[in-house]
Structures are given as C-alpha cells and as structure tokens.
Ligand code: FAD
C-alpha cells in the first residue's frame with residue numbers, strides 16, 4: 001500500500017534498469033517521441049559499463065601493456081630494451097579504469113537527457129505489473145506506465161561452499177582491487193574467469209584455474225580454445241580441469257582453496273584471493289517480480305520473439321531473458337522493443353549474435369560451428385586460413401596461433417558460421433556478423449577487396465581457400 005503523501009509519476013514507457021538493455025530502450029523510446037521514464041538504482045550503464053565489459057577490457061589492456069614492457073627487459077624485443085622491469089601500481093590502473101567508466105556513465109546520462117528521458121534514481125519495487133514505487137533520495141515516488149520494459153539484468157552466482165566475501169571475490173571486487181593478489185585461485189574457467197585470470201597472470205599474480213568441465217571455455221570448440229590453453233600454460237597458469245572447489249580452509253600455510261580434482265583426490269591451493277566466476281543468474285529478487293504475474297522459463301523471464309512477456313504490455317530484455325548474456329544482445333532487444341511500442345513491425349530474429357572472448361589470444365564465434373552445423377543435419381564445408389600466412393599478423397607479432405575458420409553450406413555456398421582465434425580478432429566480429437546477416441556466399445567474401453595489410457585478409461583468404469583457390473597458401 002502507498003501513503004497519501006507519495007508523489008505519482010505517469011509515463012507511456014517505464015524502463016527498469018539502466019544497463020545496455022534498459023538505457024538503449026529508453027534512448028530509442030525517447031527518440032521516437034514516447035514519454036519515457038528510466039529507473040536505475042545504481043549508476044547509469046549497468047553491469048556492462050560499471051562492473052563488466054568496460055572495466056574488464058580496461059584492465060586487460062593495462063595487463064597487456066605491462067606484460068609487453070616486461071618482455072623488453074634485458075636483451076629486449078623488437079629492438080626495444082628496458083634496463084629495469086616496469087612497476088605496476090594497480091590502484092593507479094584502477095583509477096584510470098574508473099575514469100573511463102565515469103566518462104561513459106556520464107555520456108549515457110547526457111544521451112538520455114538529449115532523448116528527453118526522465119531518469120529516476122532509486123530502487124523500483126512493483127506492486128502490480130504496471131505500477132512501481134521508487135525509493136529515491138527524496139522519498140518514495142509511485143510510477144505508473146502503459147508499457148513496462150524490465151531490464152534488471154543479472155548478478156554473479158555464488159557457490160554455496162564459497163560465499164562471496166573476505167578473500168572470495170566476485171568479478172565486481174576483482175575489478176577494483178588496489179593490490180595485486182600474489183596467488184589468485186580462479187573458480188570457473190569460463191568467460192570471466194579466463195579474461196580476468198589471464199589479465200592477473202600478465203600483471204604478475206600466480207594464477208590457478210579450477211574448472212568443473214574437462215576443458216576451459218566449454219562453450220567454444222577445442223580448436224578455438226587450444227591456443228588459449230597453450231598461452232595459459234606458457235604463462236604459468238595452472239589448470240585443474242574436471243575439478244570442483246569444495247571451500248576455503250585455514251591451515252599452517254594460511255588460507256587455501258580446497259579442490260576436488262578430476263581423479264577424486266583433494267588438494268589445497270594456498271591463495272591470497274579466490275575469484276569465483278561460475279556463471280550469472282537473472283536478477284529477479286527484491287523488486288516485486290512475483291507480484292507481476294509474469295511467467296518464467298528455465299529461471300529466466302519468458303519472452304516471445306518480440307520480447308513480450310506473458311503480461312500484456314510488459315516486456316523483458318537482456319540478461320533477464322536468458323542466454324546469450326551479452327551486452328549487444330541486450331541493446332538490440334531494447335532498441336527493438338522501443339520501436340515495437342512506437343508501432344514499428346519488428347521481431348528479434350538475428351542471423352547471428354557474435355560472441356567474443358577477450359582472452360590471450362581472443363576468440364570470436366558468429367553463427368554455427370562445424371559441429372553445430374552437422375548436429376542440425378546441414379551438409380557443410382569447412383576450412384580455415386592461418387594467421388601465419390598473413391603479413392599484418394606477423395607485423396603484430398601475432399602469427400603463431402591464429403586463424404579464421406569458415407563454415408558454409410555445400411549446396412549454395414552460403415556462409416553459416418565464422419570463427420576466429422588470434423590477436424585483435426574481436427575487431428573482425430562486426431564484419432563476420434554483417435556477412436551472416438546479409439546472407440553472404442563464399443563468392444561474396446572472396447569478391448570483396450580487403451585492405452592490405454590487415455587481419456581482415458585472413459577472412460578473405462579463408463573464403464578463397466574454401467573455394468579451392470587460396471592465393472597466399
Ligand atoms: P545489466 O547491465 O545487468 O543492468 C541492469 C541494471 O538494472 C543495473 O544497473 C541494476 O542496478 C538495475 N536494476 C536492477 N534491478 C533494479 C530495480 N529494482 N530498480 C532499479 N534498478 C534496478 N558482455 C559483452 O557483451 N561483452 C563483454 O565483454 C562482457 N564482459 C563482461 C565482463 C564482466 C566481468 C561481466 C560481469 C559481464 C560482462 N558482460 C559482457 C555481460 C554484460 O555485462 C551483460 O550481458 C549486460 O550488462 C546485460 O545488460 P542488461 O541491460 O540486461 O543488464
């Protein structure tokens with residue numbers, strides 16, 4: 001129930017959550033002339049901008065620079081020699097990262113203002129599907145809207161035996177440390193564990209990864225993850241695969257992570273910090289979701305291909321509605337929902353959603369892998385072109401393990417999947433996604449002049465090779 005003194009705000013569109021799903025939905029709704037209110041309890045930008053994509057990539061960049069400088073100590077590399085090893089001031093690196101986050105969060109606020117979106121700061125709690133109370137600094141506000149877009153995102157899953165707190169960090173704390181942990185144990189060899197684990201290894205931590213599956217990054221195939229595994233081994237990262245974290249224990253050698261290994265034995269991993277990254281779950285607690293009468297599917301909010309929930313004019317987007325839990329998917333859904341509310345005919349049916357893992361080397365996957373194509377009964381042809389035969393890769397000192405792999409239908413040579421591993425391949429993901437979205441055939445890729453010297457030429461050559469006429473191999 002609400003008190004008489006509470007103020008009421010009405011809007012055509014209410015967006016809950018200011019992450020890449022919610023803020024993009026609100027900007028687009030505002031651009032389309034819809035009277036829009038966005039509620040955000042924390043800072044604008046959500047997980048991605050404040051404690052996810054952007055801060056992690058900033059620290060990965062710092063780690064890469066630090067590692068490269070370290071490799072120049074002594075005899076040097078590329079003719080560059082440093083007399084003394086570089087020193088890392090992690091607190092200063094974190095301040096640099098925070099500066100980028102501040103700038104981008106301020107940019108989101110400015111874009112929302114420009115689109116005439118009213119931003120309410122505070123935690124929204126729903127009393128029914130179209131009404132929420134926002135607990136802001138100036139007291140409670142009741143917000144009612146014709147359309148509600150739920151974009152409350154996700155949160156890290158804690159392991160029961162390893163609750164967050166003290167030495168057990170989630171990605172949020174790991175991105176804001178002021179001192180480097182000397183020994184870091186990472187539980188979960190997925191996206192976050194390996195992106196951040198690799199960065200900490202480059203910065204000088206002794207890193208051990210405990211992964212439950214028999215290999216790292218199980219959502220990518222082994223051909224793509226093998227170069228990452230080799231890099232981790234070279235960098236001195238210990239991998240315990242098929243292993244499980246049992247909890248923390250304090251002994252004579254200090255605090256340690258207790259791990260059940262693949263052979264059923266138990267080991268202790270002394271650690272100054274444990275980064276637990278075993279997945280994320282939709283944020284559905286504490287804001288009255290249960291009062292809304294909206295259906296769930298597999299723990300997520302159930303939506304159709306227009307992001308409509310089971311309740312009329314209640315929409316849900318982003319991490320809340322399931323895999324892939326990626327920022328660009330959230331934004332694409334947010335943009336679409338705003339346009340549907342404004343009367344456009346849209347549905348969410350992308351040919352592909354690119355996935356990028358910012359490990360060493362980077363991995364990109366767009367569309368179907370060879371095994372996914374065969375599981376779907378598609379008669380596919382597959383080939384790849386190595387970075388070792390590309391001039392740009394060699395000038396970037398990245399020729400060793402990278403490649404671009406193409407999957408195409410045998411009958412009409414339509415491209416149905418593109419994967420790549422190698423330095424900077426994240427920057428090729430847009431070209432890959434465009435090719436799939438435009439329904440490119442191998443001849444289209446082969447017939448497109450790619451600038452020299454660039455890594456994009458590897459994509460061009462992969463198409464030529466699949467057509468049986470590579471030029472540089
Ligand atoms: P979120 O970004 O989670 O935003 C939800 C917002 O809702 C939050 O700001 C929260 O405060 C607010 N909120 C929730 N409930 C309420 C309420 N009741 N009232 C008011 N406000 C509320 N994805 C990529 O694509 N690329 C990457 O490189 C990448 N790196 C990542 C690295 C890390 C360490 C992490 C943790 C995630 C990463 N992700 C990455 C995933 C990406 O961050 C998410 O997919 C994305 O943020 C989801 O966007 P969203 O809008 O659905 O939700």
Ligand code: NAD
Nearest residue numbers: 188189190191192193211212245277278279280325356357
């Ligand atoms: P994840 O699903 O990528 O990886 C979790 C890993 O933990 C898996 O490999 C799983 O097998 C393992 N695991 C689960 N339980 C375990 C246990 N008890 N012991 C040991 N290992 C265990 O999850 P994440 O790394 O937490 O990332 C969450 C999500 O955030 C990702 O799925 C992705 O959607 C998003 N993300 C994306 C990017 C990117 O796009 N570059 C980067 C970071 C995060």
